Amino acid sequence: MNRWPDDDVILYDGVCVFCSRWIRYIATHDVSRRFRFTAIQSDYGTRLAQAFNIDPNDPDTNAVIHGGIAWFKSDGALTTLSLLPGWRWARALLLIPKPIRDAVYNLVARNRYRIFGKYDECFVPDAEMRARVME
Incomplete structure (x- = not known):
């Protein structure tokens, strides 16, 4: 098992338009404000990525730390969704x-820049979300 001392942290590609929209969606729907976020391009995000053998310069996955365990790829996305109000049913998709x-x-991850675009630098969250960003 991959462990990390901070819990309910989502590592994402901060220059990826799709990834940044995903994070904004999670932040908006996370009414309990459980999750915190870190871009892989931040110092903290780079350390987290390296701890889990994710290339910070060419990330191929997100990582979600929940219950002290790091979840990757579809496990990470579905774990995150299932913890949001109204999305508990997403856990059933783990049966696939x-x-x-x-x-x-992987198909979406490989093509995310081509399909959705890429920012020149990490997106800047609004003030409310910034309080939940770990750098």
């Missing part, structure tokens, strides 16, 4: 075999 789920995840 991981190789199939991760194949879909």
